[in-house]
Amino acid sequence: MTEAAMTLGNVSMVFDADGGSVHALEGVSLDIRDGELLSLIGPSGCGKSTLLRLLGDLLVATSGSVTVRGKSAEQARLDRDYGMVFQAATLLEWRRVAANVELPLEIMGVEPAERKRRAAEMLDLVGLGQFAEHYPWQLSGGMQQRVSIARALVFHPSILLMDEPFGALDEMTRERMQMELLGIQEKTGTTIVFVTHSIPEAAFLSDRVAVMSRRPGRITEVIDIDLAQPRVFDTREDPDFFAAVTQVRESLRSIEEAT
Amino acid sequence: MTTNRLRRAFPAIVVFAGGILFWETIVRVFDIKGFLLPAPSAIISAFPAEWAELRPAAVGTFTSALAGLTLGTTLAIVAAVGAVRWPMAREGAMPLAITANSTPIIVLAPVANAWFGLLSPWSTIVVIAVLVFFPVMINLVRGLMSTDAAELELMASYAATRRTTLWKLQLPGALPYMFSALKVAAALSLIGAIVKEYFGGSQSRLGQYITLKAGNFQFEEVWTAIVLAALFGIGLYVLITLVEKKFMSWHVSVRAAQI
Numbered sequence: 446m447t448e449a450a451m452t453l454g455n456v457s458m459v460f461d462a463d464g465g466s467v468h469a470l471e472g473v474s475l476d477i478r479d480g481e482l483l484s485l486i487g488p489s490g491c492g493k494s495t496l497l498r499l500l501g502d503l504l505v506a507t508s509g510s511v512t513v514r515g516k517s518a519e520q521a522r523l524d525r526d527y528g529m530v531f532q533a534a535t536l537l538e539w540r541r542v543a544a545n546v547e548l549p550l551e552i553m554g555v556e557p558a559e560r561k562r563r564a565a566e567m568l569d570l571v572g573l574g575q576f577a578e579h580y581p582w583q584l585s586g587g588m589q590q591r592v593s594i595a596r597a598l599v600f601h602p603s604i605l606l607m608d609e610p611f612g613a614l615d616e617m618t619r620e621r622m623q624m625e626l627l628g629i630q631e632k633t634g635t636t637i638v639f640v641t642h643s644i645p646e647a648a649f650l651s652d653r654v655a656v657m658s659r660r661p662g663r664i665t666e667v668i669d670i671d672l673a674q675p676r677v678f679d680t681r682e683d684p685d686f687f688a689a690v691t692q693v694r695e696s697l698r699s700i701e702e703a704t
Numbered sequence: 705m706t707t708n709r710l711r712r713a714f715p716a717i718v719v720f721a722g723g724i725l726f727w728e729t730i731v732r733v734f735d736i737k738g739f740l741l742p743a744p745s746a747i748i749s750a751f752p753a754e755w756a757e758l759r760p761a762a763v764g765t766f767t768s769a770l771a772g773l774t775l776g777t778t779l780a781i782v783a784a785v786g787a788v789r790w791p792m793a794r795e796g797a798m799p800l801a802i803t804a805n806s807t808p809i810i811v812l813a814p815v816a817n818a819w820f821g822l823l824s825p826w827s828t829i830v831v832i833a834v835l836v837f838f839p840v841m842i843n844l845v846r847g848l849m850s851t852d853a854a855e856l857e858l859m860a861s862y863a864a865t866r867r868t869t870l871w872k873l874q875l876p877g878a879l880p881y882m883f884s885a886l887k888v889a890a891a892l893s894l895i896g897a898i899v900k901e902y903f904g905g906s907q908s909r910l911g912q913y914i915t916l917k918a919g920n921f922q923f924e925e926v927w928t929a930i931v932l933a934a935l936f937g938i939g940l941y942v943l944i945t946l947v948e949k950k951f952m953s954w955h956v957s958v959r960a961a962q963i
Binding site: 523525529531548553582 | 857863864868
């Protein structure tokens with residue numbers, strides 16, 4: 446748990462916009478540990494999604510460095526180190542559920558029989574084995590997002606980048622998905638960076654929570670969440686959980702007061 | 705299933721049959737002159753005597769229409785893919801394409817005779833191809849550009865090549881646009897063929913047949929050609945719809961029609 450899976454070194458990001466430039470991130474430095482779940486939380490527009498995209502090499506930083514176990518983020522992307530999950534499930538609507546999960550394997554040139562086997566395995570892991578031949582539109586929002594997680598993990602990436610993946614789900618589904626995500630992480634040992642704007646979600650899921658300031662985004666505090674592992678349904682009623690929620694909330698509020 | 709489909713088609717059948725009956729009735733009741741509007745029964749009885757002349761004319765016209773449609777569509781697909789691949793080409797070509805698409809390209813018909821020779825089949829095929837090219841290209845570019853940004857990021861996270869992204873994501877996603885464009889293009893190809901033939905060329909063509917018979921005040925005969933052209937247009941439309949259903953069973957427009 447101590448080795449750094451990813452390192453952000455003094456990263457800044459400036460976007461060119463109409464009639465000026467937007468300073469999205471300013472001097473962000475952070476080590477993400479191997480196998481941990483780290484949440485990025487902050488006010489909307491603070492650049493947490495931008496930071497996630499810099500980690501995944503979907504954007505390139507204006508200055509500073511992003512390294513993944515000693516290599517560049519670009520090399521890590523080319524090596525297929527990243528699984529991505531977005532707020533929308535982004536399933537391809539012309540492909541059945543199994544074919545959607547197979548998509549990354551197909552692109553990576555895995556044999557059809559092997560693709561099928563691994564997709565079935567992943568669908569079982571997210572509890573959707575019997576929906577393999579359905580089309581995405583036949584599934585609920587929560588089920589679609591589970592397919593999206595299965596697709597992100599099917600090629601065994603070492604890092605999972607999640608951009609508000611449960612933001613569009615109802616509260617009940619959301620809590621169930623959080624449990625499932627932790628279960629999956631326990632089995633796979635994947636390092637997860639999780640963007641959210643929900644304080645309880647960050648507190649429940651994370652080993653650490655990185656709190657970000659308003660634009661230009663900076664990491665103002667990294668909070669260790671000392672909750673017993675594994676997290677279970679009752680964790681949400683644990684006094685330690687309330688303490689963690691309070692700590693994150695206080696940290697966010699101090700940003701509000703500072704600006 | 706069959707009874708269900710019949711029930712759904714029933715209103716359309718009633719309106720269609722009623723329309724023919726109404727046509728027949730008003731022609732008889734008001735004693736409308738044949739050169740204004742012949743009765744459906746008169747048109748049908750004109751067919752046997754005309755068939756020997758009509759058949760090769762129709763085959764010639766429909767062959768040109770299909771050849772022009774195929775050529776124009778193929779070129780449009782190549783141009784659209786190129787325009788999406790190279791933004792510079794797109795920015796240069798799209799305003800031109802949109803301008804060309806809003807001009808009545810059919811006015812080129814007499815000019816094409818001068819370019820390719822009065823009797824060359826190319827003079828008709830090229831006019832149709834040009835006519836079809838712009839709507840198909842413009843629609844397909846729109847379809848290819850409408851890919852969801854998150855889906856493109858997903859493909860980037862798999863380190864997918866441009867070609868893979870085109871084949872697995874952008875082209876399937878553009879199919880709905882492609883099919884709407886094809887339906888418009890099919891009708892345009894027939895209009896192009898017949899109007900072009902009004903301006904001369906081979907005698908054995910529907911356009912020439914219509915001009916000739918109209919000049920002789922043989923309006924039942926003119927209408928046989930109109931009916932044939934209409935039937936061919938409908939046939940082409942139905943064919944495209946069937947292919948669309950086969951390739952786009954996942955799309956909301958096809959799903960809704962099946963309920």
